Amino acid sequence: MPDPISRCTSCGIPLSREHDVMFICPNCNNVQLGRCGNCRNQSAIYICPGCGFEGP
Amino acid sequence: MTEEQKASELLIDEDTYLTSGVHIGTQQKSADMKKFIFKVRSDGLYVLDIKKTDERLRTAAQMISRFKPEEVLVVSARQYGQRPVRQFSNLIGCHSFPGRFVPGTLTNPALDVYIEPKILIVTDPAADQQALKEAINSRIPIIGLCDANNETKYVDLAIPVNNKGRRSLAVAYWLLAREVLKLRGDITGDDDFKAEIKDFEATL
Ligand SMILES: [Zn+2]
Ligand SMILES: [Zn+2]
Secondary structure, rough: OOOOEEEOOOOOOOOOOOOOOOEEEEOOOOOOOEEHHHHHHHHEEEEEOOOOOOOO | OOOOHHHHOOOOOHHHHHHHOOEEEEOOOOOOOOOHHHHEEEOOEEEHHHHHHHHHHHHHHHHHHHOOOOHHHEEEOOOOHHHHHHHHHHHHHOOOEEEOOOOOOOOOOOOOOOOOOOOEEOOOOOOOOOHHHHHHHHHEEEEEEEEEOOOOOOEEEEEEOOOOOOOHHHHHHHHHHHHHHHHHHHOOOOOHOOOHHHOOOOOO
């Protein structure tokens, strides 16, 4: 399983670039989620591996 | 109260949601907002699913309540959102920029208005472009009030809501403020929340 702290929750690429973001799951407050700039730009769905919350 | 009853209960009675037009969307719908749309009316207006609005207001309040008040920034370039964001920020103790967002507010430390929030709330991702852009560069999460026609580009948590109506924006920010205060333990319950929806309404 990819490290949830440093990878994009949607596509799995490592987060290191501009426009990436990390935040705690707004639903369960338990899991660190990541979104890469590309997935954010495309409004790609992310699913919290902890609680199944589907964003954005 | 059983879990089921609790889950089916809305933050305010459905009538208040409906008479405030919180669910009234737009003539166009975006692909991003499709999952929040309940139906299309015979006049072609897309109607938002009030249950999803309610759920997302709760989720957004949870997210906001985890930050220190001074780490939160709320903006509204839209006129009808300006009083709501001002009232919200007064009650929550966060930063707000109603009206024109000064370029560099989040990116140029030389400016007097420069701040370093940890989360941004936009009233309309399309109208609040400048704030959105700067939050993207600052790599902070973004909560967006999104109408049926909004794209959710770079929005990390969308709240499906009519973000064009005066009353609708008042209800959305009033509820957000109440829920954040409850979660923070600043008020004990709904009855302890003294602000009224009309205090959040833009004056005509
Ligand atoms: Zn990605
Ligand atoms: Zn979660």
